[in-house]
Amino acid sequence: MSNTIVKTPWKGYMGEVPMHLDYFDGSMFEAVEAIAKKYPNSIAFNFMGRATTYRAMVREIENCARALKTIGVREGDRVTIAMPNCPQAIYMFYAVNLVGGIANMIHPLSAEKEIEFYLNESESVAAITLDQFYHKFENVREKTKVVNIIIASVKDALSKPIKAGYMLTEGRKIAKIPEDAPVIRWKDFMRLSHSCFYKTYKVKRAASDPAVILYSGGTTGTTKGIVLTNLNFNALAAQIVATNPMFRPGDRMLAAMPLFHGFGLGVCVHSMLANGGRCILIPRFTAKSYAKQIVKYRCNFIAGVPTLYEALLRLPSMEGANLSSLKGVFSGGDSLSVELKKKFAKFLYDHNATIQVREGYGTTECVTASCLTPINDYRPGSIGIPFPDTYYGIFKPGTTEEVPAGEEGEICLRGPSVMIGYIDNPEETELALKKHPDGYVWLHTGDLGMMDKDGYVYFRQRIKRMIITSGYNVYPSQLENIIDAHEKVLISCVIGIKDSYKMQKVKAFVVPAPGIVPSDELKKELLSYCSKKIAKYAMPCDIEFREELPKTPVGKVAYRILEEEEEKKAAG
Numbered sequence: 241m242s243n244t245i246v247k248t249p250w251k252g253y254m255g256e257v258p259m260h261l262d263y264f265d266g267s268m269f270e271a272v273e274a275i276a277k278k279y280p281n282s283i284a285f286n287f288m289g290r291a292t293t294y295r296a297m298v299r300e301i302e303n304c305a306r307a308l309k310t311i312g313v314r315e316g317d318r319v320t321i322a323m324p325n326c327p328q329a330i331y332m333f334y335a336v337n338l339v340g341g342i343a344n345m346i347h348p349l350s351a352e353k354e355i356e357f358y359l360n361e362s363e364s365v366a367a368i369t370l371d372q373f374y375h376k377f378e379n380v381r382e383k384t385k386v387v388n389i390i391i392a393s394v395k396d397a398l399s400k401p402i403k404a405g406y407m408l409t410e411g412r413k414i415a416k417i418p419e420d421a422p423v424i425r426w427k428d429f430m431r432l433s434h435s436c437f438y439k440t441y442k443v444k445r446a447a448s449d450p451a452v453i454l455y456s457g458g459t460t461g462t463t464k465g466i467v468l469t470n471l472n473f474n475a476l477a478a479q480i481v482a483t484n485p486m487f488r489p490g491d492r493m494l495a496a497m498p499l500f501h502g503f504g505l506g507v508c509v510h511s512m513l514a515n516g517g518r519c520i521l522i523p524r525f526t527a528k529s530y531a532k533q534i535v536k537y538r539c540n541f542i543a544g545v546p547t548l549y550e551a552l553l554r555l556p557s558m559e560g561a562n563l564s565s566l567k568g569v570f571s572g573g574d575s576l577s578v579e580l581k582k583k584f585a586k587f588l589y590d591h592n593a594t595i596q597v598r599e600g601y602g603t604t605e606c607v608t609a610s611c612l613t614p615i616n617d618y619r620p621g622s623i624g625i626p627f628p629d630t631y632y633g634i635f636k637p638g639t640t641e642e643v644p645a646g647e648e649g650e651i652c653l654r655g656p657s658v659m660i661g662y663i664d665n666p667e668e669t670e671l672a673l674k675k676h677p678d679g680y681v682w683l684h685t686g687d688l689g690m691m692d693k694d695g696y697v698y699f700r701q702r703i704k705r706m707i708i709t710s711g712y713n714v715y716p717s718q719l720e721n722i723i724d725a726h727e728k729v730l731i732s733c734v735i736g737i738k739d740s741y742k743m744q745k746v747k748a749f750v751v752p753a754p755g756i757v758p759s760d761e762l763k764k765e766l767l768s769y770c771s772k773k774i775a776k777y778a779m780p781c782d783i784e785f786r787e788e789l790p791k792t793p794v795g796k797v798a799y800r801i802l803e804e805e806e807e808k809k810a811a812g
Contacts, residue, residue: 275516301331307433359380364385452473506609658673
């Protein structure tokens with residue numbers, strides 16, 4: 241039987257999740273606006289000591305949209321948002337949607353060359369960023385089509401007590417922007433809303449219209465702009481709530497994952513605001529700030545990458561913390577090792593939580609998650625089952641030939657959250673979106689996986705991250721699971737390094753568990769342990785200890801940085 245038609249109903253304590261959902265037929269803003277009319281006085285988000293209601297949020301979004309119209313932003317225009325998780329970013333994101341524009345979401349810490357690339361790739365006509373990043377934008381501005389740069393400041397969104405402290409600390413470090421700088425400061429920008437003579441500043445957009453541009457992580461090649469629609473985000477919002485039937489309007493989600501990433505923007509923000517949830521916005525992510533806000537706001541939902549949960553295990557400030565308010569803990573963005581899951585499960589239990597971490601899977605090409613572990617049916621190593629209206633299939637890599645259940649192949653999927661394509665890149669789009677013999681267009685993820693006979697999906701590895709040594713295929717995540725299981729290991733990363741004889745050799749980077757001191761004896765102990773559990777051809781030739789592993793902007797282990805370091809060493 242074809243494994244693409246196997247659909248396992250979601251099992252939850254509130255009944256089965258429907259296999260088909262009705263999706264909001266309109267724009268992202270309209271979805272949020274409808275919720276604001278229903279819960280006008282409910283808190284939409286908290287930011288650094290200040291709460292904002294749904295009614296106030298929509299009012300600010302509409303003012304921001306009028307200001308955008310006044311400076312000349314029109315339907316179909318792209319506007320770059322390079323902001324942390326803060327109120328101005330929320331207002332601008334939905335305002336761009338309201339005037340019929342497309343929000344180009346980028347990392348505010350991007351280097352100048354990257355910013356230039358993002359502005360030109362999207363052909364943005366305007367951009368908003370923080371005062372501390374102004375100079376980077378100004379330095380590349382003449383090489384782009386950007387007409388207006390809007391400058392916001394974190395202090396403008398703070399409560400008075402916190403603002404005073406901010407100006408004495410972080411605020412003092414920010415380089416002054418010249419008085420005659422060709423920018424529009426946030427307060428002046430918002431005042432432009434009073435000058436808007438356009439009664440029709442609200443542009444009607446269809447569900448299928450492009451709304452957002454996100455970027456692939458670039459870990460497997462050239463960074464690509466991913467074009468996503470209103471439906472992509474609104475469908476995700478419906479799927480997130482459907483697969484979490486314990487959700488109630490007013491529930492608090494810790495929004496620490498960044499807005500330039502589908503996980504942060506799609507799950508932590510839009511899925512909450514389109515369903516009456518409450519976002520706890522964290523502008524600068526650290527494990528310490530994350531932990532503090534979970535406890536302070538008694539959060540009901542948290543989402544993060546595996547390295548975040550690994551960091552929480554080490555935090556002294558979590559000692560005695562009460563996590564009984566948690567209804568959902570989600571891990572995505574990278575593979576969660578079986579051993580780290582066990583360690584975090586014990587951590588949750590020890591802190592009064594009654595739930596366990598649920599692993600999900602997705603790609604930015606479908607916003608973010610499209611598959612999640614059911615509430616009460618965890619299968620070791622599985623990333624769960626597809627969301628409603630989403631279908632997974634396992635195919636021979638690069639083909640449309642499906643493999644039987646239980647066999648490995650490339651993970652492909654189709655559903656309402658799949659992208660339109662890559663910006664101005666028909667060749668890459670054609671490689672990713674392929675029409676199969678069944679008549680449907682499937683997204684080829686570039687990931688290896690397997691599906692069992694019940695429709696549960698198992699992620700194995702990025703196809704391009706596979707190590708080939710002496711003709712054998714070695715999957716780093718499998719070795720990392722084995723190494724992470726050792727009691728003296730906190731986390732590991734395995735890479736392939738060039739070898740004239742074997743083509744590649746395996747090397748492991750290890751962060752020892754708290755209290756464990758790196759030593760030659762420890763290295764010998766780990767290598768001896770590995771030799772009993774890992775095939776000889778896949779054995780690490782070396783183990784290097786690190787205090788911490790490098791991370792990508794969204795918190796994944798940046799294995800490419802380790803590979804590049806080794807390449808430089810080899811080059812002398």
